Amino acid sequence: MSAKITFIGAGNMASSLAGGIIAKGYDPTQITMTDLNEDILLSNRTKLGVNTTRDNIQACSHADVIVLAVKPQVMGDVVAPLHTIVEQRSPLIVSIAAGITLANLEAWLGKSAPLVRCMPNTPALVQSGATGLFANTNVSDQQRDLAKQILSAVGLALWVENEDQIDAVTAVSGSGPAYFLLVMEAMMNAGRDLGLPDDVASQLTLQTALGSAQLAITSDVNVAELRRRVTSPAGTTERAINIMQDKGLEEIFAAALKGAYDRSKELAS
Numbered sequence: 001m002s003a004k005i006t007f008i009g010a011g012n013m014a015s016s017l018a019g020g021i022i023a024k025g026y027d028p029t030q031i032t033m034t035d036l037n038e039d040i041l042l043s044n045r046t047k048l049g050v051n052t053t054r055d056n057i058q059a060c061s062h063a064d065v066i067v068l069a070v071k072p073q074v075m076g077d078v079v080a081p082l083h084t085i086v087e088q089r090s091p092l093i094v095s096i097a098a099g100i101t102l103a104n105l106e107a108w109l110g111k112s113a114p115l116v117r118c119m120p121n122t123p124a125l126v127q128s129g130a131t132g133l134f135a136n137t138n139v140s141d142q143q144r145d146l147a148k149q150i151l152s153a154v155g156l157a158l159w160v161e162n163e164d165q166i167d168a169v170t171a172v173s174g175s176g177p178a179y180f181l182l183v184m185e186a187m188m189n190a191g192r193d194l195g196l197p198d199d200v201a202s203q204l205t206l207q208t209a210l211g212s213a214q215l216a217i218t219s220d221v222n223v224a225e226l227r228r229r230v231t232s233p234a235g236t237t238e239r240a241i242n243i244m245q246d247k248g249l250e251e252i253f254a255a256a257l258k259g260a261y262d263r264s265k266e267l268a269s
């Protein structure tokens with residue numbers, strides 16, 4: 001029989017995760033979702049066939065896994081009342097909340113709680129996410145597999161070696177979609193300035209982003225080599241790349257990601 005999974009908070013991320021694991025064959029009757037908003041619960045109940053309730057304690061009383069999917073600012077108020085259940089039954093706790101550390105969770109739930117902290121990203125909402133996970137030492141191998149199974153249902157899920165690396169994950173993939181979107185926006189604007197109609201500049205840019213990612217994912221060489229192979233000497237691509245590098249593109253990305261990493265640490269402190 002599959003593990004009983006409870007999602008606390010049934011918003012965008014929880015719906016995607018639950019929808020993702022059900023699409024991969026998970027029994028929806030083993031899933032319970034809670035939320036303050038009855039409309040959100042009704043929508044999940046109807047679309048996914050999961051159990052729903054507004055009572056977090058009841059929803060967690062038989063859970064094998066509790067996925068914490070509420071906003072970070074309400075996390076303390078939401079999880080503190082679960083302390084007794086967690087202490088008595090030791091269900092796996094999976095938090096997807098940005099900036100909530102294992103120390104925060106241990107303070108609310110006790111030092112013996114099996115905890116996994118994850119950093120997913122927005123493309124998880126379209127099953128193309130990228131998530132970094134870190135577990136504390138209370139988590140069993142079976143629980144690790146379960147956590148990975150849940151996050152893998154909406155894209156790539158990779159374990160990191162220490163909790164610090166979750167801040168690096170935040171800088172790379174957590175905030176990463178916005179970097180690529182900014183690059184796409186700049187390319188669309190530049191294409192328009194060169195005379196392309198709006199929709200043509202937009203469609204060509206989006207397809208090029210998708211195609212480049214697919215090429216890189218399926219290639220047996222790294223992205224630097226792949227780029228060299230599509231850059232002919234003295235050609236158009238080389239001219240563009242030279243201008244980007246002269247203007248410091250690599251340095252800009254290094255500084256930007258360091259900024260995101262530092263901010264992630266500040267938010268968690």
Ligand SMILES: NC(=O)c1ccc[n+]([C@@H]2O[C@H](COP(=O)([O-])OP(=O)(O)OC[C@H]3O[C@@H](n4cnc5c(N)ncnc54)[C@H](OP(=O)(O)O)[C@@H]3O)[C@@H](O)[C@H]2O)c1
Nearest residue numbers: 009011012013035036069070071072096097098120121122
């Ligand atoms: N969306 C992303 O791309 C993304 C990426 C990385 C990490 N995350 C993390 O994922 C978490 C959820 O994000 P989201 O975008 O799914 O947020 P969301 O759509 O706002 O979902 C959170 C839900 O939790 C409900 N809630 C609030 N208090 C509750 C309580 N006491 N008991 C049960 N439910 C309660 C909220 O109801 P009300 O609206 O009525 O308050 C809301 O429906 C956040 O911690 C965020 O940091 C999200």
